[in-house]
Amino acid sequence: MRATLTNFIMGLAGVSMLLSGCASGPSTSAQLPPASFVASQEGPGEEYVIGPLDELTIFVWRNPELGAKVQVRPDGRITTPLITDMTAVGKTPKMLAEDIKGALAQYIQNPLVSVIVNNFSGTYSQQVRIVGATEKPASLPYRANMTLLDAMIAVGGLSEYAAGNRARLVRFDKETGKQKEYKVRINDLVKHGDTKANVLLAPGDVIIIPESMF
Numbered sequence: 001m002r003a004t005l006t007n008f009i010m011g012l013a014g015v016s017m018l019l020s021g022c023a024s025g026p027s028t029s030a031q032l033p034p035a036s037f038v039a040s041q042e043g044p045g046e047e048y049v050i051g052p053l054d055e056l057t058i059f060v061w062r063n064p065e066l067g068a069k070v071q072v073r074p075d076g077r078i079t080t081p082l083i084t085d086m087t088a089v090g091k092t093p094k095m096l097a098e099d100i101k102g103a104l105a106q107y108i109q110n111p112l113v114s115v116i117v118n119n120f121s122g123t124y125s126q127q128v129r130i131v132g133a134t135e136k137p138a139s140l141p142y143r144a145n146m147t148l149l150d151a152m153i154a155v156g157g158l159s160e161y162a163a164g165n166r167a168r169l170v171r172f173d174k175e176t177g178k179q180k181e182y183k184v185r186i187n188d189l190v191k192h193g194d195t196k197a198n199v200l201l202a203p204g205d206v207i208i209i210p211e212s213m214f
Contacts (some may be wrong), residue, residue, distance in 0.1 A: 032169070032182050032199040035147045044144055046203060050088050050096060051123040052076055058100060061112035066104060069118070082107055093117055125172075125204045130155045132209035133162035142203040148184060149198050151207065157190050163212040164190065169199070170206040 050056070052074050060066040068080045076089030083103050088096055093115040104111040121127070122141045128151055129139045135156030148169075158164045164187030173180050182199075186209065189197035 030180060030182050032184070034196040035198050035200040036195065046126075047092050048117060048120070049123050049126055050091055050093065050117065051121050051126065052089055053121045054088075054117055055119040056088070056093075056096075057116040057118055058097075059114045059116070060100075060104065061114075063108060063111065066108075066111075089123065122203075127203070128201050128205045128207070130207045130209070132167075132207075133159040133164075133211045134209055135159055142201065142205075146201045147198050148186065148201060148207070149189060151201060152186060152190050158186060158209065159211075161211045162187070163210050164188075167207060167209045169201075170208065171202055172204050 050072060052072050054072045055069070056072065056078065057069050058067050058080055066081050070078045070080060072078055072088045076087055077085045078088045079085060080100070083100065086096075086099060086103065091099070097113040097115040100115070101111050101113045104113065120141055124139075126142050127139045128142050128146065129137075130151055131137045134152075135158070138155050140151060140154050152158070165185045167184045167186045169182040169184045171180050171182065172178075184199060184207065185194065185197040186207075188194035
């Protein structure tokens with residue numbers, strides 16, 4: 001009887017320790033592969049999508065009077081000679097050129113149109129946003145081969161009370177249609193130069209940096 005009672009108490013103690021370990025154990029999030037500080041070779045990014053406030057040059061071959069330098073309005077539209085309120089946001093330069101070509105076809109025969117992006121902001125889905133305990137939270141236009149180090153340099157690094165190693169990177173997964181969270185070690189990256197803490201960014205990434213509780 002005494003042995004049975006002892007075994008029962010030991011069993012309860014084991015279960016208690018197991019539950020305690022599960023409750024206090026660290027919650028791990030997915031990890032991203034490291035990116036080198038200096039890329040061995042540069043590759044092209046995704047095709048650029050025009051966003052509000054982008055500045056464009058529209059060129060119509062042999063008809064310069066129909067071209068223009070325009071800024072995409074906050075409502076996502078542009079106005080050029082003979083064309084009023086054409087939607088530009090969400091289109092690639094090639095797509096917009098085709099739409100302008102179609103609109104001008106009723107005035108001139110076989111127009112050849114080119115669209116050049118001079119200054120860009122991009123759509124929100126193409127920007128990298130850094131919020132929380134940083135020197136200057138910002139929304140940065142994504143560029144090909146952009147890394148976490150590039151983004152942190154752009155925002156001036158971590159603030160005094162930042163918990164950089166508890167930062168999270170939120171990314172939209174196009175395949176699943178859901179958001180994924182990744183753990184990033186910004187403190188190790190910017191203060192200790194840990195190359196393994198640098199990761200490649202993607203258009204639309206959001207980096208959240210909490211403050212330390214101490």
